[in-house]
Amino acid sequence: MMLFAFAFPFVLGISQGAMIALFLVSVSLMKRVRQLREENRYNIWIRNYGSWRSNKLSSLSILGIFLGLFTANLMFALVLNVLGSSQQWEGFFHFILKMQHLDANQPLVHRFSSLLNILFNNSVVLITTALLVVVYRAYGLMLVISWNACLWAVT
Numbered sequence: 001m002m003l004f005a006f007a008f009p010f011v012l013g014i015s016q017g018a019m020i021a022l023f024l025v026s027v028s029l030m031k032r033v034r035q036l037r038e039e040n041r042y043n044i045w046i047r048n049y050g051s052w053r054s055n056k057l058s059s060l061s062i063l064g065i066f067l068g069l070f071t072a073n074l075m076f077a078l079v080l081n082v083l084g085s086s087q088q089w090e091g092f093f094h095f096i097l098k099m100q101h102l103d104a105n106q107p108l109v110h111r112f113s114s115l116l117n118i119l120f121n122n123s124v125v126l127i128t129t130a131l132l133v134v135v136y137r138a139y140g141l142m143l144v145i146s147w148n149a150c151l152w153a154v155t
Helices: 002-012 017-045 051-083 086-092 094-100 115-136 138-154
Strands: none
Touching: 002 017, 002 051, 017 051, 017 094, 017 138, 051 086, 051 138, 086 094, 094 138, 115 138
16 A cells, blocks of 8 residues: 555655545545454453554554554655656655655764653653644554654665
């Protein structure tokens, strides 16, 4: 699904196509996330698996979705980098690259200068994720998962 979502804006020549692909794949996988939620509920209340076992199964399924999205992102980015020009690659992933604020010349010590900076950054990410999931439910969860998979793969 992710490879098709990437191919669609790429073939049409849309700049920043990665963002469109993230929204497309998030919509297409919403049903699977809802199924996982129902499966979790069924395992806890009907099968009496217990919450730890049921949540572990759900977590592994969501991790599987993430790894699938990550692999597809990585493959597409590598193929685009090898077959296309670097300008084409940067144009397709422009928004994602811009949001990372990564400077290759900046040492890791400056990126993670203090514990408070790390905690603040992670708190902002946690609050943003919680808000997306509360407001958009399964779609918000898929946006967060697909965004992180793309971010990790492109980085």
